[in-house]
Amino acid sequence: MSKAKKDKMIDILLLCMIILPFVFCMVLKVLTTPGSEGISITGALVYFEIPMPLMPLQITEVQVTSLAVIISIFSLCLYMTHGIAVVPNSKRQLVAEYVVEKVNHLIHDNMGSKYASFAPFVAAIMGISAFSSFSSLLGLFPPTSDMNIVAGWAILVFVIITHYKLKGGIFPYVKGFFEPVPIFAPFNIIGEIATPVSMSFRHYGNVLSGVVIATLINSALGGLSEMILGWLPGFLGDIPFLRVGIPAVLSVYFDIFSGAMQAFIFAMLTMLYVATGFPEEEYEKRQAKKKKKALSAAQ
């Protein structure tokens, strides 16, 4: 087989791998959604449970869609960097370079050049958040409207923030809670804990409000079309014609704009929290002390 043909085959395979996970999720959703009447605003469907200590692990739509998102982004990365060359010979390479350059610029502008290794992490947050929110365009249950998912990300971000704060030593970190006066300690601790909570609630609430409003509008449109077009003979009367198209206008705001906005904000807040939480002076002092100690030990 010639090389060009092989490349083309790999391209097609990767393209399929980008789309197929979502198709699989949609099929699964269509097959398993129970028929229901009226409004039902619920969480994700639970496919099965795995008994675990503390509480059973529920494998839900959300887990499946998250996995699909990861596979899809993975395939997209492979597709964009497949056949990458020093002299760009394809549009997808330009897209990949544009993305990388944009994220690097964002990091550089908001955090400074010494955080350059944060670029893939910020890109990962943006990608997973945006793709998860956009998956509701396909009729899936968006993973970002499940609190557990967003809370997981926020907790990871919180761990990273705390890690960077601890780089200045444990004592200054603990001391930071008793400032400006020791009485403020509980408030400071609450403020510290509020960081992941507010981050996750902001993202989750935004997406969830979109889902709730979309569901309400959908059911209202169903009732309206039954009232107006119910006189049509046979099964034609049962089809909610008004549901076609109108909710799409709403999803432009709630899914695309809001989703992209929240992804950007989540990434932005991560960058700002990490960059502002890092105690530079303490860190440098500590490094200098360590160096001195190492020098004296060597002598």
Place this chain on the structure above:
Amino acid sequence: MLELAIGIILAGCAIGAGLALIAGIGPGIGEGNAVAKACEAIGRQPESKGAVTSTMIMGCAIAETTGLYGLVVGILLIFVAPGIFTGVLKSTLEAMNYLPK
């Protein structure tokens, strides 16, 4: 009697949800202020429209957080709380032998 109790629970939840959504006032005023100031800034310096707009949207999205807390509490009160409260009520009544087994 049980029906009445459940009705009171539902009414309380609904009223609570309505009150919780008063939280929407704050972000409403705040975002209105932000947008007004942004309009002023653009009027004064039309060339900085892009920067002002993106900063404003960012700020609005963050200011919305408090409103979203209210929304989450409201949704909890409407969709989650009634089930929990009625469950608690039923189990309590069962434990006190008020309910026929």
Place this chain on the structure above:
Amino acid sequence: MIQSLDIISVNIWSILISLVNLLLLFLILKKFLFKPVTKVMNERQNQVTAIYADAEKDRQAAADMKQEYETRMAAAREEADGLVRDAVQTAQRKSDSIIADANSQAAHLKQKAEMEIELEKKQMLSDVKTEISDLAVSIAARIMEREVSQQDHADFVEQFIENVGENK
């Protein structure tokens, strides 16, 4: 029958899974998007730098060559000018000498010719004189039939000729 979750539910394992998912995606992006793209971009940067350096070198070489060419050109032009000047000078000199030669020769010839003419004229005049005197003597002898002394005769003829010359 498939159940669905409440709209808000907290599950520790679910949180953990999503945390791990984000870490996984971070590693994927780092390994499969940022690493190759950064590598390629750095390589391109190096190549571009090398190309610029080469171009600078080439430009320098071209400038040097131009400089050399210009100096050489100027030298050649000077040389050519000199040659032409020399040639013109030589030619001038030669033509001057030729003209002078010709002039002197012409003058010489003219002088010679004049001299010859003068000589011939004198010869002829003397010839004519003797002839005429002889003729006159004979004529006079015949006419007068009397002997005249040679000396008287000659004086007389000469006088006559003078008169003839004057009357003429």
